[in-house]
Each structure stands twice: as C-alpha cells, then as structure tokens.
Amino acid sequence: MANRVQISSDGLNIYEDAIEQSFGADVDYAQIVKFYEAEPIGPDSYSPPKVVRVEKSYISGKPDLNVTSTSFVERQNLDMRMNMRRLTRLTNAFSTKLQNRKAAVALHFAHSNFVRVHKTLKVTPAMEAGVTNRLWNMRELVEMGY
Numbered sequence: 801m802a803n804r805v806q807i808s809s810d811g812l813n814i815y816e817d818a819i820e821q822s823f824g825a826d827v828d829y830a831q832i833v834k835f836y837e838a839e840p841i842g843p844d845s846y847s848p849p850k851v852v853r854v855e856k857s858y859i860s861g862k863p864d865l866n867v868t869s870t871s872f873v874e875r876q877n878l879d880m881r882m883n884m885r886r887l888t889r890l891t892n893a894f895s896t897k898l899q900n901r902k903a904a905v906a907l908h909f910a911h912s913n914f915v916r917v918h919k920t921l922k923v924t925p926a927m928e929a930g931v932t933n934r935l936w937n938m939r940e941l942v943e944m945g946y
Contacts (some may be wrong), residue, residue, distance in 0.1 A: 804843070805823065805827050806827070806864065807823075807827055807828070807829045807863075808830055808831070808863070808867075808869055808873075809831040809870065810814065810833060810868070811831050815831075817942060827860060827861055828860070828862050828863035828864070829858075829859040829861060829863055830856055830868040830872055831856070831859055832854060832855070832856050832869065833854070833855045833856075834853075834854050835851070835854070836850065836852060837850045837851055837852050837944075843943055845940045856868045879912065880908060882925070886900070887901075887904075910941055910944075911941060913938050914936040917935065
C-alpha cells in the first residue's frame, strides 16, 4: 500500500497501546530491543556500554525489519535537547507551563522541517517530502501561526 507509515520503537510496552490508539491497523510497526554489556567500572565508566545483541520483532502490519531502527528518533531527541533549552532542567528557560512547552516544541519542529536546510538533504525535510517546493523564512513561519 502506498504511503503506509512504518514505525519503529524500542521495547517500552506503552508504545504498543499508543500506536494502536493513534493508527489502528493502518500502520506497519516493529520494535527493536538492544541488549548491552554490563556497566563498565573504572576509567571508562562514563562511556556508553557496548551493544551485544539486537532483536527486531513484528508488532503489527508488515514492517520491513531491514529498515527498523530508532536512530532517527534518537537523533531527533538529541536535536530537541540541544536546540531547546526549555527542555533542560535547572535552566532559566525551563517550561513549567504545558502551553509554553507545546508552543516551543511546535516552533522547533516547524523550523526544522520548513526553514532549516539539513546538510545531508541539501534542502529542508518538507521540500524533500514534496510538502513545499521552496525554503521558508522565519517571518513566514511566524505568520503561519507556528
């Protein structure tokens, strides 16, 4: 089926219900679970543990396990933490009001998808996906209500 969504998540079980409630049967969903070696002790204790095994499993639909990965969402989460200081605790920009946090997240994603040219794509994600055929500027983004 054309334009069918494939979702990949880690093994946290709350994702299954959330995806079912959001998409019903209209999604290809797989989980990827990484198993790590024991926590290192000593001088390398601040290094991330090594992955020793990865298991991918079908949850619903017909996901392609060859492209099942959490790398994209992990990168997206890193970008959010690095670019939105209000998501960082103990800063003077920390959002305590849900409305302010929602607005900041919406603005971040709108900017990331319509205004910012991504190095690997050489265009914005919205342009790459065919949602728009041109680069937006911040004025347009604000005027659109994001």
